[in-house]
Amino acid sequence: MELDVQYLLQQLVNGLSNGMISALIAIGYTMVYGIIELINWAHGDLCMLGAFFALTLIGALGIGAWSGPMAAFGVVILLLATAGFCGSLNLIVDRFAYRPLRRAPKLTLLVTAIGVSFIFVNLGLFWGGLPMTVFGEGNAAAAPKNFPAIVPATPILGGEPGQVTLTVRDLMIAGVTMPLMVGLWWLVRHTKLGKAMRAVAQNPTAASLMGINTDRVIGATFFIGGALGGFGSVIYAINNGTIGFQLGYRAGMDAFTAAVLGGIGSLPGAVLGGLLIGVARSLSDGYLEARWTPTLVFTILILILVFRPSGLLGLKSKEKV
């Protein structure tokens, strides 16, 4: 069989594009794990609520009808508002669900996160049943909702048959995720808050003996991780075209696998893992069959957990961030 280079390159472009979204969501898993060793089961579902929030906002402001520069402005509003929504919601959950359990066994924390996940999923189901025009009134609560293509998939490169195509949407995804990742890296490396986050992750007792309010730093971590998930949920929804209460399961599983593959607790690991999972998915979609793709993702997850639990860039054993 002759290798169709153009087809392969197109799969890679699609894979990297989707992978950047997974990476953004994966960062939320990895940051929280890095600082309190919690696998935040509810993170994917937080993103699902973010997508519902964004769609509701589109309906309320009529953003779906905006075009040209106004559409770009609409996307910026959606991104910032949804990031604020998801960040705040994550912060509130930490304050009332996880903070009281700081000294509890890690398993208690995990079970609580699973509980939060159930609550989020049911909130999503309830939200989807609200009679809103933008949801397609009369639709069942569980039915997928159309998410308007505010950013069109117009080609900016290629576009003809036989050419590798890069769309405005791919550009938006890169334009949103890359600055956020660079910004986060800078924050964690060079700001006082970032250094305090690393200090709390490495030794919370010592951090409090330095006068660091560890609860506040952990709260900030939840906010930032949640906000990045909010950004991720908007670009995911635009890219995907539909949203539903189960979105957190799909997007969340990809991102969680990405975080584990990269080495949970490691920020560069989450990015690398996200890109690899994205590419693996699109290669599976393109060369195997789309219905095998979730199986492939699960297989990757299980293989890493068995053979290399610390992931590609993770620190061995208990070391993190």
Add this chain to the structure above:
Amino acid sequence: MSPMATPLLAVRDLRAGYGAIDVLHGISIEVAKGEIVSLIGANGAGKTSTLMCISRVLRIRGGSISFQGENITDLLPDTVVRRGLAQVPEGRKIFPRLTVGENLEMGAYIRSDAEGIEADRARVFTLFPVLKERLSQLGGTLSGGEQQMLAIGRALMSRPTMLMMDEPSMGIAPILVARIFEAVKELRSEGMTILLVEQNARAALKLADRGYVLETGHVVMTDSGAELLKSSRVREAYLGD
């Protein structure tokens, strides 16, 4: 000894424990401004627990703590540091994947006076010149003795009124132990108040103005450092005489 008029730190009838077990059964300790007070006792006597209670890291089950005349019993750990009471914890607890510079920066977390911080950094480098050479090295790659110096330097970066040190000589080569005790003396000559927990009871009591002997969560003796060194009970139990 007669009670002090206004001790800088006053711990009264302190009780604390872990889970179902009480380990401090009513400890009372006073430290006056400018004093070095030493806390000695066998393994498991409750020395670390006492310091962790004072820093408000360990939950208190009874009694009270006051610092500079104010009740700090119900404060959070970060607020205690802001009030001027810092601790060099047992086992050093430096941040292994932060650089030496970043570790010191975390010590100054509560401050924002850039010039003052820079001055205190210079002072730490005078005290422990090796830290300046290792500035961009990760904390976890320092030797044990260097880590201890970093832990002391880091605590000094909050510019505390009083410093609590938990076994600063533990697991360190004798020559570095000497250096660390030198540093303690220098700090005292600059007016620092110090509560020193030590395994090395002889060195600690020589240095200390006063000492407390802790046994299974009780204060069993307190006297001047010189008197404790002479006491037969201390000599037998802690000095190996």
